[in-house]
Amino acid sequence: MTDSAFVRQFVIEHQEVLETTFAQVADAVAAAGDAIGEAIGHGGTLFLCGNGGSAADAQHIAAEFVGRFKRNRRPLRALALTTDSSALTCIANDFNYDEVFVRQVEAFAAPGDYLLAISTSGCSPNVKKAIDAAHEKGAKVVGLFGKGGGDCAALVDIAITVPSNTTARIQEMHILIGHILCEIVEERLGFA
Numbered sequence: 001m002t003d004s005a006f007v008r009q010f011v012i013e014h015q016e017v018l019e020t021t022f023a024q025v026a027d028a029v030a031a032a033g034d035a036i037g038e039a040i041g042h043g044g045t046l047f048l049c050g051n052g053g054s055a056a057d058a059q060h061i062a063a064e065f066v067g068r069f070k071r072n073r074r075p076l077r078a079l080a081l082t083t084d085s086s087a088l089t090c091i092a093n094d095f096n097y098d099e100v101f102v103r104q105v106e107a108f109a110a111p112g113d114y115l116l117a118i119s120t121s122g123c124s125p126n127v128k129k130a131i132d133a134a135h136e137k138g139a140k141v142v143g144l145f146g147k148g149g150g151d152c153a154a155l156v157d158i159a160i161t162v163p164s165n166t167t168a169r170i171q172e173m174h175i176l177i178g179h180i181l182c183e184i185v186e187e188r189l190g191f192a
């Protein structure tokens with residue numbers, strides 16, 4: 001039988017990563033929230049992408065923008081590029097999996113938009129291609145990474161890199177950061 005000390009160890013690790021993360025990235029999170037809020041306030045769209053747990057985070061965060069986070073307010077323009085199974089499977093089948101996000105960014109992104117690129121490693125080829133495509137379309141990019149930020153951290157306009165090599169802890173910070181971004185945007189747009 002698992003004892004409570006086993007469980008407490010996870011909580012301790014989470015708290016350590018939490019404290020270290022926000023000592024390092026609080027300013028970047030605030031800047032990202034302000035930038036995304038300004039873009040959405042001027043009619044821009046927030047696109048989100050990631051793989052696996054990061055895909056789930058992209059969908060979760062997009063839902064908070066479109067539905068509601070804490071306040072009853074108008075829907076905000078956000079779209080997870082992980083949700084259209086027909087587009088994902090078509091693109092993966094007809095091209096390759098590295099193209100699943102880039103094709104959608106090329107189709108929909110425009111100047112004034114933002115891409116929230118989520119990758120625990122910062123090395124996902126399809127996320128990297130989406131970042132490059134967003135810039136080519138004139139959109140800006142916020143990156144949520146871990147494990148040092150990988151290849152992608154240097155490519156984004158605002159990098160938020162969780163200082164951990166443990167995927168679960170990185171993902172826990174990413175969803176917290178996503179919620180903070182939602183809160184900043186609602187505040188910035190004046191939803192009381």
